[in-house]
Amino acid sequence: MRSLFDRLFGRSDKSTKDVAKNRLRFVLMHDRADISAPMMDQIRQEILAVLSKYVDIDEQALDVSVERVDGGVVLAASIPILRVNAK
C-alpha cells in the first residue's frame, strides 16, 4: 500500500511518464464522451455482469475505452474470453 504522503504527492515506483499517460487516458475519456471515471466503472461492471452469463471473462484484462475515429467517438470494449460457458 502506498502511504498517504506518496499518494498526495504522486510518488510511486511508476515513472512519471506512465503516470502522465494514465492520467491523460482518463481525462480524455471524460473530454471525449463526457463519461466520468465512476460512470466508466459502472459501465465496466454492467458489461461484465451481462457477458458473464454466457462466457468466462478475464476481468483483469477487460478494457473499456473511448476512442476517436474518423467520423466521431466510439466506446470500445476489449473483452478477453477465457472460455464459453457450457449451457
Added chain:
Amino acid sequence: MADSNSRVIVITSGKGGVGKTTTTANIGVALSHHLGEKVALIDADIGLRNLDLALGLENRIVYDIVDVVEGRAKLRQALIKSKSNQNLALLPAAQTRDKSAVSPSQMIQIIQELQEEGYTYILIDCPAGIEQGFRNATAGATEAIVVTNPEMSSVRDADRIIGLLEAQELHSPYLIVNRLRPKMVKQQEMLAVEDVQDVLGSNVRLLGVIPEDEVIITSTNRGEPAALLEGNLAGQAYRNIARRLKGETVPFLNLDEKTGFFDRIKSIFGGKR
C-alpha cells in the same frame, strides 16, 4: 473550390505556445526553398502577429489581411515576397484589430484567390484557442496539422482540437510532436512519441518529431527559420516533414544524438546504447 492542385493546410494546436508559428515558418521555407513549391503563408493570428518575425519579414509589411478584407489593398499588394526566395509569400495578420475583423467566408475567398495566383501550398498559422480565430483559420483548409508538446495539457488540448477538426470535416489530421527531449524520454520522465500517439488514437498521422533545440530560438532571433540552416536536428526534422507532406517516405530521425562522449566511445567499440 478552385480547380487547382494546391493544398490548403492549417497548423493548429489548441494550446498556445506549442510551436505553431515556428512550424508554419519552417515548413514554409522547406517547401519553397528546398522543394521548389510556390508557398503562401497566412498569419491568421489577428491581433498577435508573429509569423512575420519568424520569417524576418517584419520590416516589409505595408498592408495586412484586414486591409485586404476591407478593400484597402489588393491581395497581391499585401503579400510579402521573401527577397532570398521568390517562391515564398506571407500574408501578414493585422496587429491592431481582433479576430472578428475577418470572417470564415472572407478567409475562403482569400484562399481561392491565392490558388488562382498559382500557389501550390497554402499554410495557415492558426491562433491558440477554439473560438472565432480557430474557425477562421480552419474555414478554407482541406488538411490539418496538429502541433503538440509531449506534455499533458498540450496533448489534452490537441485531442480537443482533433474533435473540433473532425466536426469541420478535417479528418485524420497530421501530428507533429514538438520540443521532445530525448534524454527525458529515455529516463521515462517524458511522454514518448508513441505514448502521445497511443493516447490520441490511430486516426492521427505522425508527420514528424522536433527536438527541443536552442537553434529554434537563435534562428527565430535572426528571422531565419532553422530549416534554412544546415547541421541542426530541428531544421533537418522540418525539412523531412516537408518531404513527407509531399508524399515521400522519409525515415524518422534519431534524435538521440546528443549523448555523452563516453556513450559515443562505447558505441564505436560496439557497446550497446
